[in-house]
Structure formats: structure tokens, C-alpha cells
Amino acid sequence: MATLLSEFPGEWGSIQRVYGPSHKVPKKFVIHIQDVHMNEEAQVHIKKMTDLLFEKNAADLVALEGAFDPINFDIYRK
DSSP: OHHHHHTSOGGGOOOOOOOOOSSSOOSOOOOOOOOOTTOHHHHHHHHHHHHHHHHTTOOSOOOOOOOSSOOOOHHHHO
């Protein structure tokens, strides 16, 4: 996961904290992405992050909240 997270360019945002068990490598992760609401640039960065997660086959599930326009989920349903 560290390798994947290092692929996120700094202009997309910053990693504030990473949590996980100290005794073993977890099989699943939760990535919580926060943004500035009503900020188009922040929304574009979140899209790029989720796109990268799917391109790397690193996400089984993505939950999104809020939208002003319809979201095309076809690519994610594949």
C-alpha cells in the first residue's frame, strides 16, 4: 500500500495518517479522502486518486458522498 500511496502526486493532496495493525500486514485497507467542499480542483484530485486505485486494481469498493452532477458509474461496475 505504501508503494501505491507514493504514486499519488503531492499536488493531489497529502497523507495525514496511516493506521493499521502493528503485528501483521493487513489484507485490506480503508483510505479516507477528505476534501474542500465546493472546490472543483479538490474534486478533480479525488477523481484522479480513485481512478489510480482502480487502474492498479487496488480497490474493491469506493464509497463517495455528494455530487452536483450525475456520476457515470459504468467504469466502476466493470
